[in-house]
Amino acid sequence: xxxxxxxxxxxxxxxxQCMEEDPTVILxxxxxxxxEGSPGADDAWGGDMGITKGLQPQFGKDRVMDTPxxxxxxxxxAVGAAASGLRPIAELMxxxxxxxxxxxxxxxxxxxxxxxxxxAQTPVVIRTQIGAGYNAAAQxxxxxxxxxxxxxxxxxxxxxxAYDTKGLLIxxxxxxxxxxxxxxxxxxxxxxxxxxxxAYAIPFGEANIVRDGGDITIVAMARMVHKAKEAAExxxxxxxxxxxxDPRTISPLxxxxxxxxxxETGRLIVVDEAYPRCNMGTDIAALAAREAFGALKAxxxxxxxxxxxxxxxxxxxxxxxxxxxxxADAVRKTVSYGA
Amino acid sequence: xxxxxxxxxxxxxxxMAMEEGTVTGWHLxxxxxxxxxxxxxxxxxxxxxxVIEAKCDGVLRRQVAEVGTTLPVGALLGVIAPSDVExxxxxxxxxxxxxxxxxxxxxxxxxxxTIDVDxxxxxxxxxxxxxxxxxxxxxxxxxxxxxxxxxxxxxxxxAVYSMDLPGHGGSAKDVGDGDLSVLTSAVIAVMAxxxxxxxxxxxxxxxxAAALQVALDHPDKVASLxxxxxxxxxxxxxxxxxTGFVTAQRRKDMKPLAEQLFADTSIVTRQMxxxxxxxxxxxxxxxxxxxxxxxxFEGDRQLLDLASRADELDVPVQIIWGRDDRIIPVGHxxxxxxxxxxxxxxxxxxxxxxxxxxxxxxxxxxx
Numbered sequence: 001x002x003x004x005x006x007x008x009x010x011x012x013x014x015x016x017q018c019m020e021e022d023p024t025v026i027l028x029x030x031x032x033x034x035x036e037g038s039p040g041a042d043d044a045w046g047g048d049m050g051i052t053k054g055l056q057p058q059f060g061k062d063r064v065m066d067t068p069x070x071x072x073x074x075x076x077x078a079v080g081a082a083a084s085g086l087r088p089i090a091e092l093m094x095x096x097x098x099x100x101x102x103x104x105x106x107x108x109x110x111x112x113x114x115x116x117x118x119x120a121q122t123p124v125v126i127r128t129q130i131g132a133g134y135n136a137a138a139q140x141x142x143x144x145x146x147x148x149x150x151x152x153x154x155x156x157x158x159x160x161x162a163y164d165t166k167g168l169l170i171x172x173x174x175x176x177x178x179x180x181x182x183x184x185x186x187x188x189x190x191x192x193x194x195x196x197x198x199a200y201a202i203p204f205g206e207a208n209i210v211r212d213g214g215d216i217t218i219v220a221m222a223r224m225v226h227k228a229k230e231a232a233e234x235x236x237x238x239x240x241x242x243x244x245x246d247p248r249t250i251s252p253l254x255x256x257x258x259x260x261x262x263x264e265t266g267r268l269i270v271v272d273e274a275y276p277r278c279n280m281g282t283d284i285a286a287l288a289a290r291e292a293f294g295a296l297k298a299x300x301x302x303x304x305x306x307x308x309x310x311x312x313x314x315x316x317x318x319x320x321x322x323x324x325x326x327x328a329d330a331v332r333k334t335v336s337y338g339a
Numbered sequence: 340x341x342x343x344x345x346x347x348x349x350x351x352x353x354x355m356a357m358e359e360g361t362v363t364g365w366h367l368x369x370x371x372x373x374x375x376x377x378x379x380x381x382x383x384x385x386x387x388x389x390v391i392e393a394k395c396d397g398v399l400r401r402q403v404a405e406v407g408t409t410l411p412v413g414a415l416l417g418v419i420a421p422s423d424v425e426x427x428x429x430x431x432x433x434x435x436x437x438x439x440x441x442x443x444x445x446x447x448x449x450x451x452x453t454i455d456v457d458x459x460x461x462x463x464x465x466x467x468x469x470x471x472x473x474x475x476x477x478x479x480x481x482x483x484x485x486x487x488x489x490x491x492x493x494x495x496x497x498a499v500y501s502m503d504l505p506g507h508g509g510s511a512k513d514v515g516d517g518d519l520s521v522l523t524s525a526v527i528a529v530m531a532x533x534x535x536x537x538x539x540x541x542x543x544x545x546x547x548a549a550a551l552q553v554a555l556d557h558p559d560k561v562a563s564l565x566x567x568x569x570x571x572x573x574x575x576x577x578x579x580x581x582t583g584f585v586t587a588q589r590r591k592d593m594k595p596l597a598e599q600l601f602a603d604t605s606i607v608t609r610q611m612x613x614x615x616x617x618x619x620x621x622x623x624x625x626x627x628x629x630x631x632x633x634x635x636f637e638g639d640r641q642l643l644d645l646a647s648r649a650d651e652l653d654v655p656v657q658i659i660w661g662r663d664d665r666i667i668p669v670g671h672x673x674x675x676x677x678x679x680x681x682x683x684x685x686x687x688x689x690x691x692x693x694x695x696x697x698x699x700x701x702x703x704x705x706x
Binding site: 002021163167196198199200201202203206208209212256257 | 356512588589590591609613617620621622623
């Protein structure tokens with residue numbers, strides 16, 4: 001009964017099912033149809049990563065729109081369409097390009113409900129790629145989600161499995177607020193797991209406990225969940241049992257589950273691929289220090305890249321990304337603290 | 340040779356998704372005498388823990404798997420043999436043991452079938468073959484996995500069918516107005532799939548009420564009826580559990596509900612709660628559960644009364660109930676005249692999971 005599919009397929013399936021169940025759902029972005037006018041639109045790429053392949057032939061050009069290469073135009077169009085009754089899914093190809101369209105997100109979409117006395121809603125979903133490991137250099141490899149989590153009025157989703165990806169994306173489309181959906185580009189093919197064929201939605205603000213363990217809590221997001229799992233396997237052979245918590249959404253953040261877990265284990269490590277200043281690692285560490293101080297048996301550790309742009313050279317890029325070895329070292333240091 | 344007298348204890352397969360199990364404790368020392376049915380060791384999967392019982396009398400000659408080791412389904416855990424079998428023969432058995440191909444889905448495992456019943460897809464799975472078949476009917480909010488400790492154990496000499504009721508598991512989510520007849524039609528259709536003129540029906544909770552209704556309507560098709568904590572035999576039911584289960588969306592809401600099902604709440608693992616939520620998240624499931632609950636229950640009352648029709652029942656019936664049931668009172672077990680009643684100690688609403696060995700023995704002795 002298991003139905004193992006990739007994160008790439010899970011996203012395509014979620015969009016397809018949302019478009020089938022709700023005629024107000026539309027899709028727009030650069031090359032989302034994949035080269036309109038090219039011979040055989042059915043076989044077109046479907047975005048730079050092939051995620052939206054096959055959607056234009058099924059739903060037509062009115063609902064699946066290739067746009068000019070203008071992030072401002074894509075976001076302005078999507079936010080306006082959302083404010084006037086549609087449910088657009090807009091693609092901001094790489095989160096690194098947010099600089100050219102941030103006003104539409106940060107100061108328009110995020111504020112409409114608040115500025116118009118709760119009378120306006122903006123049910124827009126913005127899908128965007130994050131992450132290093134694709135050898136795409138400093139301008140196409142950043143995580144940047146902490147910058148969105150900083151802003152009230154938008155919801156931030158960072159899935160780590162194909163199952164979560166499908167359920168959270170369907171929830172994002174059904175949600176009446178702006179949602180930024182962060183997809184780690186390396187995980188499209190790297191991650192596959194058991195996904196129901198039916199549509200289903202996972203509620204926001206519900207962390208997933210990925211692994212049980214009593215010695216230490218590791219909070220991790222996106223690809224770092226998998227790095228943490230690798231570290232946990234190694235550590236289990238050394239007799240250290242790690243509990244791994246994936247918040248799944250960083251805004252809203254499931255603070256209760258994180259605090260409960262830290263109270264259980266008394267130790268916390270946060271693994272975050274975003275730059276170390278003001279990232280989710282520092283935010284969650286502060287949360288635990290504030291709310292679970294009495295339970296802590298050792299200082300909280302944050303495992304993050306150094307505060308530098310993502311390097312292009314493969315060796316340097318690899319050194320930049322938090323590795324299972326670095327996570328395991330941080331765990332050992334925390335568990336042996338004071339011993 | 341003494342080969343046939345050596346019995347392997349292997350990692351069981353509890354439910355379709357189980358691929359490996361972890362040994363969490365041995366109840367017996369190497370060299371201890373065992374009788375059939377004795378607790379030998381504890382094994383857990385990611386979903387649930389259970390005890391493995393001896394399938395024959397003898398001596399526990401080897402503990403092959405140490406506590407803490409995780410092994411694939413079918414792997415050797417230990418060896419039971421009479422004391423006069425030579426050590427060398429035991430050693431040869433252990434070293435020559437070959438793990439049978441793990442029965443994963445779609446790879447020679449039990450067949451999963453889907454049939455159309457009144458326009459609804461109904462899923463079932465078959466363990467074993469031949470004999471007078473057994474059909475297992477789960478309860479409200481469950482699915483065929485409620486029988487993970489049952490289906491294999493009953494299937495040595497016969498086919499055992501476990502099904503997903505409409506609105507549940509892998510079956511269609513449309514349940515119409517939620518009337519019991521929607522459930523019973525599906526049960527009757529799976530009974531027809533067995534190809535046998537008579538089947539033994541085993542129903543749990545609301546599935547027990549469905550099984551009882553089928554036996555009342557079609558006594559000619561039912562060889563025997565085993566009702567485990569069935570609905571329909573009295574007025575009271577834990578309405579808080581029912582409405583809570585229908586509305587729960589999050590782990591912290593679902594966990595205390597799942598714990599109400601068992602006498603020993605430590606059985607409820609994180610994975611069990613996650614599996615319940617995963618099922619409920621699927622489009623249409625909550626609406627189906629709400630429709631069924633609305634048709635069958637009103638607050639703490641059951642709307643269905645089947646006990647008053649006991650005199651019409653022309654089928655041997657046994658009732659099995661956990662003494663600590665917190666969903667439907669164990670007192671209802673005496674309400675069906677003519678039924679043989681077994682009350683199980685240290686079990687809640689799910690005795691077939693919590694006391695699988697005892698329940699399996701009662702079913703096997705009855706069919």
